Amino acid sequence: MLKCWLAGIALAASFTASAAEEIQLHVFSGGANQRPDLIRKIFDDYEHKHPGVKIQLETGGATSELQRQYLSTVLSAKDSTLDLLALDIVNPAQFSAAGWLEPLDAYLGAGKEKRLKEYLPAYARSNVIGGKLVALPFVADAxxxxxxxxxxxxxxxxxxxxxxxxxxxxxxxxxxxxxxxxxxxxxxxxxxxxxxxxxxxxxxxxxxxxxxxxxxxxxxxxxxxxxxxxxxxxxxxxxxxxxxxxxxxxxxxxxxxxxxxxxxxxxxxxxxxxxxxxxxxxxxxxxxxxxxxxxxxxxxxIGGWQWGVSAFSKHKAESVRLAEYLSTPEVAKYLAVEGSLLPVYPQVYTDPDVVKAVPWFASAGPVVQSARSRPxxxxxxxxxxxxxxxxxxxxxxxxxxxxxxxxxxxxxxxxxx
Amino acid sequence: MKNVGLVSGQNSGVGPAFPAIEMTSGMKILRPWQRLCDLNGATLDYVLLLPAFLLLALIVVYPIGRLFYNSFLDLRLSSSVDAAQFVGLQNYADVFHDGEFWMALRNTVLVVVITVPGALVVGLGLALLANQVRRARALLRLSLLLPWALPLSFTGLIFAWFFHSEYGVVNDVLQRLGGIEPRMWLTQAWSASAAIWLTIIWKTSSFMALILLAGLQMIPRSLYEAAEVDGASAWQQFRHITLPMLTPSILVALIFRTITALQTFDIPYTMTHGGPGQATETLAMLIHKTTIDYLDVGYGSTLAVMMFVLSLLLSMVYIRFVGRGGGQ
The missing domain is CATH 3.40.190.10 (Periplasmic binding protein-like II)
Structure with a gap:
């Protein structure tokens, strides 16, 4: 399945290589529970707003440990075929220690601190490893x-x-x-x-x-x-x-x-x-x-997913830009309304549209905030x-x-x- | 070997500018460059073998050599430190204190000791039955081949469903037959092991049967006819004609089976993933987990070397055994 995908991506990449202006980003989004259908719609929207960027979505691994196994095989080989990766909350520490994730501090510059303050504290915390921001929160879970x-x-x-x-x-x-x-x-x-x-x-x-x-x-x-x-x-x-x-x-x-x-x-x-x-x-x-x-x-x-940029990507700046977009309150709200995926921004839990679509989110905020991290x-x-x-x-x-x-x-x- | 480089004068295709040195015996000694052009005899053999040898060196000798080398390193792909540390025999010392290694070794040895004889007995039975059949032989051979042709992981998944506590056919049949309470076959240490052994025996008996059937068909009928004339019973015929005549085939089948049983991976991986706990984890699975999941290449290589040595020892025992058997 994954191999098939990779072959397809390689083929697609070779076709588009001639169109020099266009940038292909390869994004691994995890399994079906991470809602690739909704992610694809967000990507379509992003492609529309950013002409010249095309996004290939790769999915695979029904469970978190299978995804970790797949990603660590790709990344330990220093493979550059993946640019942006959806990571389970337990992974940033391990992946960053291995040198597989590009630190994002330099890309975000002065906006970093402000951004970090806006997230639920647990998500800001678990994505800063050794003082470096290594991934941007996408959805929360508990x-x-x-x-x-x-x-x-x-x-x-x-x-x-x-x-x-x-x-x-x-x-x-x-x-x-x-x-x-x-x-x-x-x-x-x-x-x-x-x-x-x-x-x-x-x-x-x-x-x-x-x-x-x-x-x-x-x-x-x-x-x-x-x-x-x-x-x-x-x-x-x-x-x-x-x-x-x-x-x-x-x-x-x-x-x-x-x-x-x-x-x-x-x-x-x-x-x-x-x-x-x-x-x-x-x-x-x-x-x-x-x-x-x-x-x-x-x-x-505590659970949830973050976007990390592969240290071996050939399009790091573009990948960071996409990750920044995926980690905005607007996207969080869209995912909450359409997929009942928990937001990483506290204010989205009480957003009127969200409360209308998923009434229990109003009381879920405190649960997510008090949820604990695995080792x-x-x-x-x-x-x-x-x-x-x-x-x-x-x-x-x-x-x-x-x-x-x-x-x-x-x-x-x-x-x- | 002594003749390398020495060729008889008749076949030398050397130009007249450098006449070969005549020897009293009538042989000529060729100059080195002449040797290169004068390819025949043993030299030609070696040159022709060279590509195959280089290929083997690349895909067999180098990886095995590299495996041994890696086993002396502390090499973790999950660490950002790229340089591997040379740790000498530390990994080997760790192996001997590693409870997981001994448990995996125990499980692997159990697989060998139980499934190899098990498959031999079932395979022999199948082969004897198949040998009796006179009609529709092609169909019979096909049905014998089927379990063997099925991919290992499919077999594992199919049997995992058979033994599933809720949806499995095993519990369903037991319940219908004797009202036996559903059991959780694959989450109890012994029943999970037994289920795996059974699956492996099912999967590998057909291969045994095919080799033994070929052996059975080579035994001349005249031997049995003579035995019948002498009044030998069916058991005596089996004991004194079939079994001795079949021994070479049995040994070949046993060697193949033992080596593959040592490498057992797919069936336990798909049926139990090594669980419960570590009760059904084999050596091959431990090597896979250490190297692929933990990315600990150094220690994983050490475990692989242990397994390599084990299969080598076992093969040597068998080869000696066969050599002696063939000399009778």
């Missing part, structure tokens, strides 16, 4: 609790604030519905999302994975308690037995089919529930802050791989929670130091 408004109303149940509450509400409604209704769907497959699955209940106890210097500071009892809290939801029949096989896509599809009461998912899922033709839950969905562990505080995992490390691939495979094994019951936490510690202590 994990939310999706719930079936209609079912909660039917059984007169509140939106749960803690996981225990969620379990008892679920069991009540599952009993009442008698069918195959799942209480909760969350991600246990060994995908990038499982890193958040591990961290959510850990953070909820007020614990951190890294100290101020980026060293591992794993609180083992808290981590064990976190994993056990997921397992107890499985044991109670609230989450299904094969949760260890569930990916983000499975959660979307099963919730959309009306088989799930509560679902943990990213912001983009809202659009799928509301707009997809085969959705059985249109207008029956509510969004809330993730529950907390008893005695803890709700915590969410920041130049060797993030290894960090992610360790956490997600071990979390998967623990949820599958293949290792005990205690053993799993030991494995995470021994795996990460060498990487996060």
């Amino acid at each position: 994990m939310f609790l999706y719930y079936r408004k209609d079912l909660l109303e039917k059984y007169k149940q509140p939106v749960p604030k803690t996981w225990d509450e969620l379990a008892s509400v679920s069991r009540k409604i599952q009993e009442g519905e008698k069918g195959n209704l799942q209480g909760l769907s969350f991600q246990g497959a060994a995908i990038e999302g499982a890193v958040c699955t591990f961290l959510l209940p850990y953070w909820s106890q007020g614990k951190e994975l890294q100290d101020a210097n980026g060293k591992l500071s794993l609180d083992k009892p808290a981590a064990v308690r976190g994993l056990k809290s997921w397992l107890s939801l499985v044991d109670q029949g609230v989450a299904k037995k094969n949760t260890a096989e569930v990916t983000t896509g499975d959660t979307v599809n099963e919730f959309k089919a009306g088989k799930v009461l509560f679902g943990i998912n990213w912001g983009f899922a809202w659009d799928r529930f509301q707009q997809d033709k085969d959705s059985a839950v249109r207008d029956k969905v509510g969004v809330a802050v993730l529950p907390a562990l008893a005695g803890g505080k709700s915590a969410s995992c 920041v490390s130049p060797r993030y691939s290894e960090v992610s791989d360790k956490i997600r495979t071990v979390t998967h094994a623990a949820l599958a019951g293949a290792t005990s929670p205690e053993q799993a936490v030991d494995d995470i510690e021994s795996g990460l202590v060498r990487v996060l130091r």
